Amino acid sequence: xxxxxxxxxxxxxxxxxxxxxxxxxxxxxxxxxxxxxxxxxxxxxxxxxxxxxxxxxxxxxxxxxxxxxxxxxxxxxxxxxxxxxxxxxxxxxxxxxxxxxxxxxxxxxxxxxxxxxxxxxxxxxxxxxxxxxxxxxxxxxxxxxxxxxxxxxxxxxxxxxxxxxxxxxxxxxxxxxxxxxxxxxxxxxxxxxxxxxxxxxxxxxxxxxxxxxxxxxxxxxxxxxxxxxxxxxxxxxxxxxxxxxxxxxxxxxxxxxxxxxxxxxxxxxxxxxxxxxxxxxxxxxxxxxxxxxxxxxxxxxxxxxxxxxxxxxxxxxxxxxxxxxxxxxxxxxxxxxxxxxxxxxxxxxxxxxxxxxxxxxxxxxxxxxxxxxxxxxxxxxxxxxxxxxxxxxxxxxxxxxxxxxxxxxxxxxxxx
Numbered sequence: 001x002x003x004x005x006x007x008x009x010x011x012x013x014x015x016x017x018x019x020x021x022x023x024x025x026x027x028x029x030x031x032x033x034x035x036x037x038x039x040x041x042x043x044x045x046x047x048x049x050x051x052x053x054x055x056x057x058x059x060x061x062x063x064x065x066x067x068x069x070x071x072x073x074x075x076x077x078x079x080x081x082x083x084x085x086x087x088x089x090x091x092x093x094x095x096x097x098x099x100x101x102x103x104x105x106x107x108x109x110x111x112x113x114x115x116x117x118x119x120x121x122x123x124x125x126x127x128x129x130x131x132x133x134x135x136x137x138x139x140x141x142x143x144x145x146x147x148x149x150x151x152x153x154x155x156x157x158x159x160x161x162x163x164x165x166x167x168x169x170x171x172x173x174x175x176x177x178x179x180x181x182x183x184x185x186x187x188x189x190x191x192x193x194x195x196x197x198x199x200x201x202x203x204x205x206x207x208x209x210x211x212x213x214x215x216x217x218x219x220x221x222x223x224x225x226x227x228x229x230x231x232x233x234x235x236x237x238x239x240x241x242x243x244x245x246x247x248x249x250x251x252x253x254x255x256x257x258x259x260x261x262x263x264x265x266x267x268x269x270x271x272x273x274x275x276x277x278x279x280x281x282x283x284x285x286x287x288x289x290x291x292x293x294x295x296x297x298x299x300x301x302x303x304x305x306x307x308x309x310x311x312x313x314x315x316x317x318x319x320x321x322x323x324x325x326x327x328x329x330x331x332x333x334x335x336x337x338x339x340x341x342x343x344x345x346x347x348x349x350x351x352x353x354x355x356x357x358x359x360x361x362x363x364x365x366x367x368x369x370x371x372x373x374x375x376x377x378x379x380x381x382x383x384x385x386x387x388x389x390x391x392x393x394x395x396x397x398x399x400x401x402x403x404x405x406x407x408x409x410x411x412x413x414x415x416x
Contacts, residue, residue: 037117046103048096051119061088065174072170083167087174092118094151094179098186099123101147105140121266122182129371130281134204134213141197148183152176190221192270214278221271229264233257280407287406288369293387293396294318298327301352305341308333308351319397321386322355331355332362332384332397358386366395377403 037051066084069076076083099116102125106113114126131137155176162169189199196217204213233256296319299308308320320333337354356362361380364387368376377385377400385398 037119043100044103044107046107046113046116048116049118051117053120054092054118057120058085058088058092061091069170072165073167076167083171087171090171090175091178092123094148094175095123095182097151098144098148098182099125101143102127102140105143109136109140111140121263130210131201134201134210137204138198138201141194141201144194145183145186148179148186152179152183155179188224189217190224190267190271191217191274192221192267193224196221196271196274211278211282214274218271218275218278221274222268225264225267225271228267229260232260232263284370284374287373287403289364289373289387289398290366290395292402292406293366293398294402296321296394296397298323298329298394299333299351300325301330301350301355303351304347305338305349305351305354306346309338309346317396319384319399320351320355321394321397322351329358329386329388329394331357332386334383335399335401336383356382356384362386363388364398365390373403 037049037054040048040050042048062081062084064084065087066081069080069083073080095118096116099118103113103116106125106127109131111131112128114128117124117126127140131140155172159169159172159176162172186194187198188195190196191200191214199220200210200213200217202213203216204210207213295315295317297308297312297315297317298321299311301322301324312318312320319335320338321329322331322333323329331352333351333355341349341354359380361376362382362385364373364376364385366387366389383400385400387395387398389395
């Protein structure tokens with residue numbers, strides 16, 4: 001199953017993400033990323049990861065398809081599982097092509113792609129920004145199922161020239177059908193599926209409001225989740241999928257119910273995440289460095305902590321910036337470090353010992369807001385940042401904790 005789209009916004013100061021650049025760009029390398037899996041390569045500069053759950057599904061596909069091959073090609077014996085493993089790998093290669101279609105379209109529209117991940121029920125292209133227009137959103141979503149349909153046609157052509165009931169014939173037929181199923185499933189009009197993003201684009205175009213499109217597509221997605229939960233076992237049990245109901249065992253019934261429950265959970269959760277992210281983006285412009293910044297007082301490095309705090313209290317400030325003799329900022333006194341110093345020791349502790357040196361990445365323009373602000377904080381993780389005016393004058397100190405609290409308020413705020 002494809003869930004291409006925004007991956008969400010990491011919490012500020014929680015560490016950067018790998019954008020697919022660096023000295024090993026373009027060179028396949030088997031390394032691990034937390035929550036990512038094995039790095040298999042970087043097509044178009046975008047890292048492709050295989051999640052551990054993929055191996056579970058690959059083994060399951062090998063076992064199930066191998067059992068089906070025993071009915072069609074009984075002479076294969078144990079080799080049928082090798083053929084089934086090849087099918088599993090070829091199928092996920094097709095899924096990768098599907099995801100690469102999303103990636104190429106996103107890069108064409110100047111949208112950064114964090115990574116592609118092959119996982120339990122297909123793959124996901126983690127696109128970090130939203131399309132600027134409903135037309136681009138529609139194209140970005142449609143290219144994935146389109147490539148799956150094209151792959152289905154490409155497997156159909158050689159199928160006409162091979163003998164039925166042979167290994168090549170069975171593999172080509174299986175890959176053709178599986179790609180058509182992937183295309184059809186992803187065209188269902190509910191988030192987080194591609195069809196849901198297409199529906200979102202249509203509603204967005206009609207109403208002029210991206211949030212209206214997201215709400216409509218997300219609730220349709222939740223309806224699809226319930227339909228899958230109830231309908232998939234019923235289709236199998238009644239023989240609507242072409243199965244002989246007299247041969248359906250209790251194990252197969254439980255398996256179908258479990259598969260339906262997993263698919264339902266994935267679709268329902270994806271739809272909910274889409275709603276939450278849309279709500280957050282709607283309020284992102286409210287996150288402004290200038291309004292979130294704490295007023296700060298400048299102090300020289302040898303100033304005792306008690307004296308620095310007295311000056312801050314007198315000025316109504318909540319932060320301290322260490323400056324040199326010319327008044328240039330050199331460090332930000334960490335709030336956590338202040339709390340860790342007992343009050344009776346504060347007259348004997350210089351602020352320089354509690355300050356974090358200021359790097360270029362820790363200087364934040366006061367006018368930054370929204371995603372630009374979050375991107376700046378993500379690029380240089382820290383607990384406090386120095387906020388400066390265009391002239392270079394100190395405006396104050398921005399605390400990561402204040403930004404995170406603003407995140408929570410933005411998420412809780414009702415949408416317009």
